[in-house]
Amino acid sequence: MSLTRHAEITGIIDTLSGNYLQGKIRAIKLAMITLLSGGHLLLEDIPGLGKTTLALALARALGLSFGRVQCTSDLMPSDITGLSIYDRRAENFKFIPGPIFNNIVLVDEINRSMPKTQSALLEAMEEMRVTVEGVTHNLPDPFLVIATQNPLEQVGTYPLPESQLDRFMVTTGVGYPPAEVEKAIIKGGSLRDEIRHIEPLITLEDIRLARQAVKNDILLSDKVVDYIFAIMAATRAHPLILSGISSRGGISLAEAAKAAAYLENRNYVIPEDVKMVAGAVGAHRLILRPENETLNKEEVLQSVLKSLPVPLA
Amino acid sequence: MVNIKRLLDFFTYAIVLLGTLPLFPHLDLPVRALLPLALIAALIADHRGRTLLKTPAATLLTLAFFAYYGLTLSLANFILPLVNLLVLLLAVLLLTARTGRNTLQAFVLSLFALASSTLITLSPYFLLFMVLQILLITVGLVLLAYFVADPQLSLSRQQIRRLLSFALILPVTSLLLMALIFPILPRTQRPVWGFLNPAIAATAGFSEQVKPGSVAELNAVKQVVFRAESPLQPQEELYWRGIVLDTLRGNTWLRGDDRSVRGSRLEGGRPVQQTISLEPQSGGYLFALDLPESLQGIRHRSSPDLVHYTSQSQRQRVRYEAVSRLGATLQEVGRSDLEILLAVPPTLPARLRAVGERIRQQGRTVEEKIALTEDFFLQQQLSYATSDLPDSQNPLDDFLFGKRRGYCEFFASSFAVILRQAEVPTRLVGGYLGGDYNGLGGYYLVTEDMAHVWVEARLEDGRWTRIDPSRLAINAATAVRGSNPAHLGVLRQLADSASHFWAHSILNYDLLRQIEILRNTGERLNKPTWRPQEIPSGLFPLAAAAVAIILGYTVWHRRKSREQRLVARFQRLAAKQLGLASIPPHIGIHELARRLKDPLAHEFAERYGQAIYQDRRLSRAEIRELNDLLSRMRGQKV
Numbered sequence A: 001m002s003l004t005r006h007a008e009i010t011g012i013i014d015t016l017s018g019n020y021l022q023g024k025i026r027a028i029k030l031a032m033i034t035l036l037s038g039g040h041l042l043l044e045d046i047p048g049l050g051k052t053t054l055a056l057a058l059a060r061a062l063g064l065s066f067g068r069v070q071c072t073s074d075l076m077p078s079d080i081t082g083l084s085i086y087d088r089r090a091e092n093f094k095f096i097p098g099p100i101f102n103n104i105v106l107v108d109e110i111n112r113s114m115p116k117t118q119s120a121l122l123e124a125m126e127e128m129r130v131t132v133e134g135v136t137h138n139l140p141d142p143f144l145v146i147a148t149q150n151p152l153e154q155v156g157t158y159p160l161p162e163s164q165l166d167r168f169m170v171t172t173g174v175g176y177p178p179a180e181v182e183k184a185i186i187k188g189g190s191l192r193d194e195i196r197h198i199e200p201l202i203t204l205e206d207i208r209l210a211r212q213a214v215k216n217d218i219l220l221s222d223k224v225v226d227y228i229f230a231i232m233a234a235t236r237a238h239p240l241i242l243s244g245i246s247s248r249g250g251i252s253l254a255e256a257a258k259a260a261a262y263l264e265n266r267n268y269v270i271p272e273d274v275k276m277v278a279g280a281v282g283a284h285r286l287i288l289r290p291e292n293e294t295l296n297k298e299e300v301l302q303s304v305l306k307s308l309p310v311p312l313a
Numbered sequence B: 001m002v003n004i005k006r007l008l009d010f011f012t013y014a015i016v017l018l019g020t021l022p023l024f025p026h027l028d029l030p031v032r033a034l035l036p037l038a039l040i041a042a043l044i045a046d047h048r049g050r051t052l053l054k055t056p057a058a059t060l061l062t063l064a065f066f067a068y069y070g071l072t073l074s075l076a077n078f079i080l081p082l083v084n085l086l087v088l089l090l091a092v093l094l095l096t097a098r099t100g101r102n103t104l105q106a107f108v109l110s111l112f113a114l115a116s117s118t119l120i121t122l123s124p125y126f127l128l129f130m131v132l133q134i135l136l137i138t139v140g141l142v143l144l145a146y147f148v149a150d151p152q153l154s155l156s157r158q159q160i161r162r163l164l165s166f167a168l169i170l171p172v173t174s175l176l177l178m179a180l181i182f183p184i185l186p187r188t189q190r191p192v193w194g195f196l197n198p199a200i201a202a203t204a205g206f207s208e209q210v211k212p213g214s215v216a217e218l219n220a221v222k223q224v225v226f227r228a229e230s231p232l233q234p235q236e237e238l239y240w241r242g243i244v245l246d247t248l249r250g251n252t253w254l255r256g257d258d259r260s261v262r263g264s265r266l267e268g269g270r271p272v273q274q275t276i277s278l279e280p281q282s283g284g285y286l287f288a289l290d291l292p293e294s295l296q297g298i299r300h301r302s303s304p305d306l307v308h309y310t311s312q313s314q315r316q317r318v319r320y321e322a323v324s325r326l327g328a329t330l331q332e333v334g335r336s337d338l339e340i341l342l343a344v345p346p347t348l349p350a351r352l353r354a355v356g357e358r359i360r361q362q363g364r365t366v367e368e369k370i371a372l373t374e375d376f377f378l379q380q381q382l383s384y385a386t387s388d389l390p391d392s393q394n395p396l397d398d399f400l401f402g403k404r405r406g407y408c409e410f411f412a413s414s415f416a417v418i419l420r421q422a423e424v425p426t427r428l429v430g431g432y433l434g435g436d437y438n439g440l441g442g443y444y445l446v447t448e449d450m451a452h453v454w455v456e457a458r459l460e461d462g463r464w465t466r467i468d469p470s471r472l473a474i475n476a477a478t479a480v481r482g483s484n485p486a487h488l489g490v491l492r493q494l495a496d497s498a499s500h501f502w503a504h505s506i507l508n509y510d511l512l513r514q515i516e517i518l519r520n521t522g523e524r525l526n527k528p529t530w531r532p533q534e535i536p537s538g539l540f541p542l543a544a545a546a547v548a549i550i551l552g553y554t555v556w557h558r559r560k561s562r563e564q565r566l567v568a569r570f571q572r573l574a575a576k577q578l579g580l581a582s583i584p585p586h587i588g589i590h591e592l593a594r595r596l597k598d599p600l601a602h603e604f605a606e607r608y609g610q611a612i613y614q615d616r617r618l619s620r621a622e623i624r625e626l627n628d629l630l631s632r633m634r635g636q637k638v
Helices: A006-020 A025-036 A051-062 A077-081 A115-127 A179-188 A192-196 A204-216 A222-237 A247-263 A271-285 A297-307 B004-026 B029-048 B055-072 B079-095 B100-120 B125-149 B157-184 B192-196 B350-362 B366-379 B395-402 B408-421 B490-507 B511-526 B539-558 B562-578 B589-596 B599-612 B620-637
Strands: A041-044 A066-070 A082-087 A092-097 A104-108 A129-132 A135-138 A144-149 A170-172 A241-243 B224-229 B239-245 B247-249 B252-254 B263-267 B270-278 B292-296 B318-326 B329-333 B426-433 B436-438 B443-447 B451-458 B463-467
Touching: A006 A025, A006 A051, A006 A204, A006 A247, A025 A041, A025 A051, A025 A144, A025 A170, A025 A204, A025 A247, A025 A271, A041 A051, A051 A066, A051 A104, A051 A144, A051 A192, A077 A082, A077 A115, A077 A129, A082 A129, A092 A135, A115 A129, A170 A271, A204 A247, A222 A241, A222 A247, A222 A271, A222 A297, A247 A271, A271 A297, A271 B589, B004 B029, B004 B079, B004 B100, B004 B125, B029 B079, B055 B079, B079 B100, B100 B125, B125 B157, B239 B451, B247 B408, B350 B366, B350 B395, B350 B408, B366 B408, B366 B451, B366 B463, B395 B408, B408 B426, B408 B451, B436 B490, B562 B589, B562 B599, B562 B620, B589 B599, B599 B620
Parallel strands: A041 A144, A041 A170, A066 A104, A104 A144
Antiparallel strands: A082 A092, A129 A135, B224 B270, B224 B443, B239 B426, B247 B252, B263 B329, B270 B318, B292 B318, B329 B463, B426 B451, B436 B443, B451 B463
8 A cells, every 4th residue: 555645755765766866865755755744955065066956856756836046145035025016007016926925935045045035035935925015925835945056165154043043944965967877968968958958757736745744644753752852852961062963953853753654655664764764864953062062963862862762662 | 880899808807707606606695796896887888998906905815715714724624715806806807997808817727717616516607608708708809909909909890800809710710620529538427526525514415324413404496306207207206215224323323234135026106117217426326117027237245125225436427218107006025124124222211102902902914004004193183394303302292292393204103113012013214205307308307305114004015105294284385395296487497407418428438338339329320329319408498599599590691682692793703814802882783794704794784684684583593594604704714
C-alpha cells in the first residue's frame, strides 16, 4: 500500500537526481522534505555549486511558479513584496506584485541584504502573506523560499541573526558533485538551458494532497517523540552549546521527520528519520559558547546524536 | 575511577582475614590481640598514605618473634608456636610498606595460615574459607601484576568490572575442576596434627573407669561425642548406655575381666531406632539409648550386661544403627557372680560403713533398701557441682558428710557402695545423659560434657533396675543435665547440621565405598531408592536459598520485555556479522539493517519497526516469526 501521491513525489526526486542534478540527492530530498512539511530552505554553500540550478529545476519539475530575488545591500523590502503604481488610464493605483508572489522564491545571497529587507522577507515566510500599503495579500500555496548564502563571505554582509535562522526549517549545503559527475558537467556545460525545458511532472493538486498526507497520515509514536525530546534536552545541557534546540526547532524536527518517513513510503516515523533530518533541521539553531564558536555546529549535533540511545523497544 | 592500589589493599586485608580467621581460636592471647591491632593500624596508615614500619624495623621484629617462638618449640609442642609465628609475621607484613613483594608475601603467608588450620581442626568452614581464599588470591594476583607494572594505575569502574570478571574465570574453573576430582581424592578424617601428635591433655568426660576424687575441679568440654538420628524422645529417657563398671578396686570402679553376669534377656519396653555417628575417640564402646538391644552396621561384640564394643580402628568416625528398648527390664538369666557385685574395699570410712550397716538391717527387701538409701541421700542435702569438689584422701566420706557436693561419679559411687554394704548387687553404668535435639537435622547432639554415671541394682528376681542418684541432689532440677533440655538457637542448629553433613558426607567419604556406589549406579538408576529422609534436613534451607537466588536472577533477567530480548538478539547477530563487540546504542535497527545489506535484516527491521514505532506491542505470533527470521539470518551466514 502506498501513501497518497508518494509515487509522484519520489518520481520527481528520481528524475531530478538521475537526469539533471546528479550527486545532489541529499539536497533534493531535503528540499522536498522542506516543501512537504511547509518550511523554508537555506542553502549554505559557496557560489557555483548549483544552488540556483537546484531551485530552478525543482520549480520546473513541480510545475510551480518561480521568482528570484538577487540580494544586494540596497535592496528594499518593496523590491521583494511589490508596490503600487499609478495607472493613468484607469486613474488609480495598481498593485504590481513582487517576486515573492511565486510558489518558489529563490533569495540569492540573503546575507547581503540589509536587516530591514531580511526581516520583511522573513515575516512573509512566517505569515504566508504580505501587507503592502495597508492591503494584505495572501501568498500562493505552496510557498517555498529557498535562500542561499555564502558562508565564507565577510565584507558587506549582514549575517542572519540566530532568531531569524530559526525560521528556516532546513539548512544544508549542496556540496561538490562527485568527480565523475563534475567532469561530465565540465564537458557538457551548464544545465540551465536544459532545465528551462523540464516539463512539470506533477500538478499543484498532487503537491497539496502529498502535504496533507504528511500532515495527517504519518504517525509519530511516543517513543520517537521521546527521542526528539531527548535530543533537544541533550543540546540544552551540552557543555559546548550555549543555547540548544528551541521548541519551534522540535516541531520542525518532528515535521521534517514525518516528511522523511513519507519519502520512504512509511506511514510512521522511525528514529532513523529523525537522525536523517536532525543535522539539517537542528544544527543551525544551536548557539555555541563563544569559546567554541569555531566548531562545526553540524558535527556538534552529530556528537549529541551519537551519545543518545535510539529507542528500540 | 578506582585506584588499583586501593583495590589491592582491600583484597590483601580480606585474604589475611580469611587466612587467619580459622586459626584465631587457637592462637596465643597476645597474638590474638596483636593481629586485629595490626589490621586496624594498617588500615589507618593506608588511609593516611603512610608506612608504619620501615624494612629494618620489620626485619628486627620478625627476628625477635622467631627467637621467642623458637625457644618454645619442641617436638611435642610444634604446631601451635609455628601457627602463632605465622600470624605474627602476617601482622608485621601488614604494617610494612605495601610493595608488590610484601603483598605477595602476605598472600603466601595467608595461604599457609589457612592450610595450617587443617593441622589443628577440620571444620566445614574450612571449605568455605578455602574457596573464598582461592577466589581472592587468584584475583589478587592479577591485580598485583597490574600494581607492580604501574602503582599509580587507576581504572574506570567498567574496566575494573571486566578485569575482575576475567580474573575470576581461572579460580572458578579450578574450583569446578576440584569438585569434579573430589571423588577420587583421599582425605583425612581428623586434623592432620592429630595423627602425628595424639592429644596429651586428657578430656574430662566419659572414661573407662570411675574414680571420684581424682580431680579437684571438672572442666567439661563441649566436644561432640556422637550424633544420634532418632525421633524426639522424652528428655528423662535420654540415658545413653556405654560401659558397665562392675568391679570396685580401692576407690576405682573398673570393668572387670571376669563377667559378673552370665546371660540376660530384655523384656517389654518400647523399641526405638537410632542411627548413631560416633566421632573418632579412643574407647571402643558403642553408645545407644538405654537399654540397647542390638546394633547393626558395625562389627562389634556384645556382653550380657548390654555393653557393645568394637575393636575397629578408632581413628575413623563410625556409623551404626541401634535398636533400643525404652523402659524395658533387663532380666538376668543364670547366676551372676555375687562376689564381684557385692565387693567393697576393706578400708571404708566408719561413717559410710555405719550407714550401710543400718540400711542392711532396716530394709527387708532390695526395694526397701534402695528407698532407704535414697532417703539418706535426700537427708544429706547433697548438691550437684563440678567445682570445689571433695578432697582426694577420702572422697566419698567428704562428699556425703563434709562438703556435700560433687558430680555424678560421687553420687553414683557412694550410692553403689552403700547398696553393696546393704547386700544389694550393684554396678555402675557409664555413658551420657541428655542431648541437644537438632530439629533441623533430626538428631541428638551429645557432647562430652554430658558424660554421666548412674547405678544399676539387681532385685531379688534377677531384674536390674536403673537408679540415678544424681537426681537426689537438691539442685538436680537445674544442675543435672537431662532434666533441662538446652534449646539450641536455629543458627547453631544449622551450623551443627552442616558440620554433621560435612563429617558424614565429606570427611567420612571412603574411596572404596564410592567405587562400590559407582559400580552399583546402573542398578540404582533402574530402581531408585532415594528417600528424602536420607538427606540431612539442614541442607534444605541451603538448597532453598540457592534455588531462590537462581529464581531471582532469572526473574531479574526476564525483566527485559520480549521486544527487548528480540532486539538484543538481532543486535548480537548483527554485531557478529559486522565484526563488532557490540552494537552502539545510538544505532537504530533500520540503520543496522542498511549496514548489513541483508534482505532478511531489512525485513526484520521493517516488521519490527512497524509495531514498535506505531506504539503497538508485538503479538506472540509476530515474535515467533521474527525469531524465525533471525534464525534464518544466522543460518544463511554460518
